[in-house]
Amino acid sequence: MIHPTAIIDPSCELASDVSVGAYSIVGPNVRIDAGTEIGPHVVIKGPTRIGKDNRIFQFASVGEDPQDKKYRGEVTYLDIGDRNIVREYATIHRGTVQDQGITRIGNDNLLMAYTHVAHDCVIGCHVIMANAASLAGHVRVDDYAILGGFSLVHQFCKIGQHSFSAMGSVITRDILPYVMVGGSPTKPHGINTVGLERQGFSPESIRQIRKAYKIVYKSRLKLEEAIQQLVEMTAETPEIQAMVDFLRQTGRSIIR
The missing domain is CATH 2.160.10.10 (Hexapeptide repeat proteins)
Structure with a gap:
């Protein structure tokens, strides 16, 4: 041997x-x-x-x-x-x-x-x-994250579970769970739907995660206000708790 x-x-x-x-x-x-x-x-x-x-x-x-x-x-x-x-x-x-x-x-x-x-x-x-x-x-x-080829991650960043970065992403801030990022400069581009489907997330859970994404990225709410709305969603969609915990712990702020 x-x-x-x-x-x-x-x-x-x-x-x-x-x-x-x-x-x-x-x-x-x-x-x-x-x-x-x-x-x-x-x-x-x-x-x-x-x-x-x-x-x-x-x-x-x-x-x-x-x-x-x-x-x-x-x-x-x-x-x-x-x-x-x-x-x-x-x-x-x-x-x-x-x-x-x-x-x-x-x-x-x-x-x-x-x-x-x-x-x-x-x-x-x-x-x-x-x-x-x-x-x-x-x-x-975190678990099930995917970093595309030539992705570069800045020190002290956190990459959330089930997230996805496109090829050549330059990541200088945290990536929220379930979120896809890409482009130059790197921006959020919705949720990682394909990855979630492959890991057995139900259609309803994916729909609620997409709703949570819109609250964080599309509603123009302050971050604390967005977190509160996500907290209210966790009773019916426990998967969103990962987003809440991540937002409360982020150190470098999220790509937003």
Whole structure:
């Protein structure tokens, strides 16, 4: 399962069925759980934990030091969950002590070729980052979000669940759950109807989410007034609570 040209630090903890391809390097303080496949020419640096049944393709760099000038060699971490796919030339960096000291990636995510996850990012589950999509430091991406190819996300932004960014989006503010953004400059363009249908949202829930979108983006209400109207909708459409919570927690304001 371990190619003879691979270099594996003796301190690593690899499950018995982990495979490591030719010329890959797995450094100290790395733990890799069962069923994970590491392709050829991959570099993994610790402290890093990689869960079960992941696939990491050739030339990926996983767990490297953060690209932060404040970094002084402190012990920081990367934690990757289960069943993720990390494609060619993707780069994932550990956290910094200026934040929580850890970069986290959940389960069932697809990071396509040349994607970048910077220090202290938190990615949920079932996220898709298309080719060359890049996250600056301290970004949060919630479940089922999709970032189109070459999307660029400014540091400290939050990307809401089931949202969608079009190819080449430059994201400098938060994206509300369920919302599609795109264009230059990046603007909201309705809700992610196709994505919601694929994830089993009912037609009535989608209709109510579209109504909530119009309250936030079309009504010209102040944000607090819009939030109050959304709160009143949550009794019949619980999915809208995600929009309410997100609006109450946004730090950089939403793309609006």
